[in-house]
Amino acid sequence: xxxxxxxxxxxxxxxxxxxxxxxxxxxxxxxxxxxxxxxxxxxxx
Numbered sequence: 001x002x003x004x005x006x007x008x009x010x011x012x013x014x015x016x017x018x019x020x021x022x023x024x025x026x027x028x029x030x031x032x033x034x035x036x037x038x039x040x041x042x043x044x045x
Contacts, residue, residue, distance in 0.1 A: 017045075
């Protein structure tokens, strides 16, 4: 997914959900603490 598609998705999700969102791509080289925090707080849509 390209940058423009991600930014469109981001804006659409914020408008639809009425709250701030973060879009994160999970990968194997992520900091384990950061990955654990994302997994704990994530809401998958």
